[in-house]
Amino acid sequence: MQANKKEQIRETAIRVFAARGFHYSTTDRIAEEAGVSVGTIYNYFRNKEAILEYIFQVELEKRQQFFASLEGDQRPVRQLLTDFLRMHFQAILDHPDVGQILIRERHFPQLETLDFVVQFIQGVPQTIAALLEKAVAGKQIRPCQTAVVAAALFGAVEGVVREAMLRSDHAERDAILRRAPEELVTLFFQGLEP
Amino acid sequence: MQANKKEQIRETAIRVFAARGFHYSTTDRIAEEAGVSVGTIYNYFRNKEAILEYIFQVELEKRQQFFASLEGDQRPVRQLLTDFLRMHFQAILDHPDVGQILIRERHFPQLETLDFVVQFIQGVPQTIAALLEKAVAGKQIRPCQTAVVAAALFGAVEGVVREAMLRSDHAERDAILRRAPEELVTLFFQGLEP
């Protein structure tokens, strides 16, 4: 029941933050929509910011678990990267609200100093950079500043998500998100051909 | 003197917003740092948001002027795009605070509905998309969803800027930003080769 309630608050907060933005969302509103009292929120979260932190934390852990499951995977780097992007875009397809928040509130000043947010923002590109490193070593791609290219890829992913989110036509939006992994991997791997 | 004061407030606000984020910046603070009284701010701006709007407006106009100056330029698309990215990265090198705000406050809910912010956020990628369109027509690159690719490029630019900003070594940071226009154009044009 406990974990349930925290989860219930998290999910409601995602909806509310996505609709209004963190700073225009009130704890009263979250409580009301979650069907609990304000006090209950504070039984599970230190303060309002902690809710946002938790949302990020959950998402980060999903990505990390995925990376962990890739350990020892012998398929070509291109394949692994495609898989990761598929997972990422699929997560956003499943919960567009989370995507909205991840993009919108990422630059939230207090968040930027939090360990797991730093890990998310730096950690994910670092893992991508490590994959690119392997691809360079395997001569699948030409030598390059892998950290910079990884950052570019990470940014490109964000840009495509943003572009997709702007579409009011849901079918169109989903189409972009669904095709994105292959297109981006193709674009980057062809762009990096030796 | 008038225009001067509005400019003075805009510049101070850039500094304050960049340091703290829009929502954690107070009008009192801006007034104090600008050496004017709060009341004066309201003689030049409808409200606090209007200051942010104005900051975006000024930046947007700079980009638009650059695009206007490109009108009729007959050089290859690749050349034009490189020039634009050079200008953009140079602007960020010159005023990192503005870059910070453009990235951070872009997703500000009330801003997203404002015409010239929409123009900035959509307009810049749209211009890039238009250039890509021309390149496709000229068979310099393969057919693609130009809007999505433009968004990816725009995002990649942002990602590289962010990566550069993380470096504590200034020389290294500047080196990345200086090389970035060519590298990104090369990456994308090779990636889009027919």
Next chain:
Amino acid sequence: MQANKKEQIRETAIRVFAARGFHYSTTDRIAEEAGVSVGTIYNYFRNKEAILEYIFQVELEKRQQFFASLEGDQRPVRQLLTDFLRMHFQAILDHPDVGQILIRERHFPQLETLDFVVQFIQGVPQTIAALLEKAVAGKQIRPCQTAVVAAALFGAVEGVVREAMLRSDHAERDAILRRAPEELVTLFFQGLEP
């Protein structure tokens, strides 16, 4: 077991109130330190104030029992008063936390209306006044406003306790408290010599 638990809560509350002050002590904290749940507190006490009331009640009863034991004691008033002050100072030496609370929370608005607190705050001086009355009748001291003098003596006791508590050197502190009963009685009886 019952009486035990109530006692356990009372003792913990004394520690907590003394350390933080009544208003900055939470029921959660008391429960935690007492090793019971908040709910349990409310099985023994009507509300938070009732805990404070009970603390006062227990202390008052101790004083009253002492007075009762003095009934019929034929020794000179000066002797009786000295004994009472000895008992009082000893009680504070034994439980400085209780002394702290008795002094600090005495002026608590809701407490001031409670019968047994009124009895404590007025009752102790009244008993002193009664003893002084007897001394006046016996011509051991000159006629005076006994209520006012009793209040002065009661206040003086408090002042000396406070002064003693300020000393960081424990030996010094204890020395003051040990000598205090005689010194105060001497001071006041000499001051009231006929």
Next chain:
Amino acid sequence: MQANKKEQIRETAIRVFAARGFHYSTTDRIAEEAGVSVGTIYNYFRNKEAILEYIFQVELEKRQQFFASLEGDQRPVRQLLTDFLRMHFQAILDHPDVGQILIRERHFPQLETLDFVVQFIQGVPQTIAALLEKAVAGKQIRPCQTAVVAAALFGAVEGVVREAMLRSDHAERDAILRRAPEELVTLFFQGLEP
């Protein structure tokens, strides 16, 4: 006008704190009774506690100024002390609410650490102790632990004020306060006769 408003808030707060106690007084209530808005309070005071601090500060400064004016006064110590007590009791006669607060909120945990409160609670007795020291040197009183006696006198003063404040009959109350200085000085000086 500025100083006026701070003064206006201070005076209202004295009335409100005296009637209800600090912890049961709300900033809204003070604002309402002072005829200003809550925001205005916070233009003059850091927070609610700062109002209480200021009340203490003003009273302490009055006492200190009085002591300063005594510098170089050649009259006998007994006379000086009587004068000081007269001033003190007169101040309480003039503003019984202040007296109430001085006694009730003195033990307020956050106040106890403030420099000027420490100065008040320790400083006033120290000045008294210094006067007693002079009286001992001049053989007007017998040798004694002047610090302890000063604490006792300070406490006795408080006790008498408290006793007076308990009287519902104002005439009676004022009578006690008016007679107190002479009575206490007589009591103590006779009690300390060599």
Next chain:
DNA sequence: AATGAATGAGCTTTCATTCAT
């Protein structure tokens, strides 16, 4: 045009108390 004291709606947060288990 410039000022800055005054405003008060509105927010986050706390915590004594309850009650279903």
Next chain:
DNA sequence: TATGAATGAAAGCTCATTCAT
């Protein structure tokens, strides 16, 4: 009897905005 999650009234405080000077 004991529990402790849930409650929600109530409080302190902030800060964008106004307007008399």
